[in-house]
Amino acid sequence: MTNGHGEQAASEAMERLCAVKWERDWGDVFGKSMSRRLLMREYLRRSALWAQAYSAESAWPFFDVTGYMDPEFKLSPNTAHKLEEFLRARMSEDVKVTCRGAVRLAELRLHNHAIRTLDLPDLYEPLIRLYERGGEFMVDNVGALDLTGVSFPPGSLQGNASYTPIVALHDTVLDALDIEGRVTFYAYDSDRGPVFRRLLPQGGGQRDEVFSGKLGWQPTTQLSTSDGDREYVRIYDQEAARIIEDAVLGVPRFAGPGIDQD
Structure with missing residues (x-):
């Protein structure tokens, strides 16, 4: 049995999926390839x-987990109809x-207390974020x-x-990872900030930048x-990504000269 809150959660998931630009803008997709790869790995x-x-x-890796959680579960008729139209x-x-x-998990977990309290990260959110950042993926x-x-x-x-x-799954972190061209990242060591990146744009040349949680990417000559x-x-x-996340959230682990993280 479902309730109004579960149906609302499913409707919100449906709205996000319907808003995805499934007809891909190739330039935009290429520019977000790094965040999409990390989102897929997180999924x-x-x-x-x-x-x-x-x-x-x-069934791993791409499956509808609700059939394993509750084989008798059925979506509310209205949501089921919208979902099949979308698919x-x-x-x-x-x-x-x-x-x-x-969509099914969004409705199921809000009327099943055991599911709500299970100590697992949101299953499909990384994939929805991936879809929102450039559409679908394929398996070759x-x-x-x-x-x-x-x-x-x-x-x-x-x-x-x-x-x-x-x-x-933080838009500022995901956006900070993405740029067109070949990118390599550097730090003083793998556990301390700030994080630097060296960009080789497709048109040639080289650009070095350092990430500040307050200012974003800024030019630097330190590399x-x-x-x-x-x-x-x-x-x-x-x-x-982890160092950038700490910078965005203001975690005091940075050790870079001249980098203001306030």
């Missing part, structure tokens, strides 16, 4: 945890099954995930389940200037 991590919790390992759109089956799962004929502009294998369920959280005792090390984008 793979979360879906591995949910699959283990509800014995859905054989008639042209999109891959993996995208359809996760969209269906997102060798099983790699094609996000347009970036492609990678999903890895194993066990491996993904063991990861720490990969990226914050190309000798700095005595300090040694810059290259870091992965997941590490850069």
Whole structure:
């Protein structure tokens, strides 16, 4: 049995999915390839945890978890009708099954106390964010995930389940990760800020920038200037995302000269 709050939550999920620009703007998608990749990796991590919790390992990574949680569950008729109308759109089956799962889970969890209190991260939110930042993804004929502009294998369920959280679902963090061109990130070490990036734009040249939580990306010469005792090390984008998140949230772990994080 569903209630009004559950149906409202499902309707809100439907509204977000219907607002996605499924006909992709290729330039926009390429410009957001890094945040989309990290969002997909965060979804793979979360879906591995949910699959283990509800014995859905054989369906991982793209599945509707509600069938494993409550086989008798049915959406309210109005929401079910809207969902099926939406799913008639042209999109891959993996995208359809996760969209269906997102709407069904939104309604199910708000009228089932055990589900609400289960200590698991929101399953489908990283994928909805990914869709909102450039539309669908595809699985190619060798099983790699094609996000347009970036492609990678999903890895194993066990491996993904063991990861720490990969990226914050925070628009400022996601926006700070994205830019067109080849990007490499640096820091004084992998656990301390600030984070630097070296951008090689498609038109040529090079640009170095440093991230400030208050000011965003700012030009810097520190990467190309000798700095005595300090040694810059290259870091992965997941590490850069965590440092950027701390800067955005004002976590006092930064150690960079001349960087105001207030």
